Amino acid sequence: MDENICGEIILVDNILRAEDFVRLRIETGFAEIPVEHARKALQNGLINVSAIYNGELVGMGRLVGDGAMYWYLQEIIILPQFQRKGIGTMIVNHLVDYAKANSTSGKFTTIGGVSAKGKEPFYEKMGFEIIPNGMIKMIEIE
Secondary structure, three states, rough: OOOOHHHHHHEEOOOOHHHHHHHHHHHOOOOOOOOOHHHHHHOOOOOEEEEOOOOEEEEEEEEEEOOOOEEEEEEEEEOOOOOOOHHHHHHHHHHHHHHHOOOOOEEEEEEOOOOOOOOOOHHHOOOOOOOOOOOEEEEEOO
């Protein structure tokens, strides 16, 4: 597979189906959750983004929170064979951009999350500070 596939990745907001959410979790080693649980989580989130490659769902990410002051990255999940190709970075940047665009200018907003063990350097490279119980990024909205 081409190492530089990001130009071929399409990010699409709010099309993620609960069944695909559960499948991605299972295929990447996360705990299986009931489909109804996933459906409610998707309905209650602020935004979810799907990474599509050649018509196939290869990754996802969610942003939850209050939609004003606090935003949390959840389930940044990329299928193993598509990891380390820049897709996770695309997803996180997309969700951070969404939070920036939907925050009040002249104020600070906080984007947090919990990293899977061993993935902390990925978030550090993206400007997040790793803290004892997760990670955080303070952003001034211009």
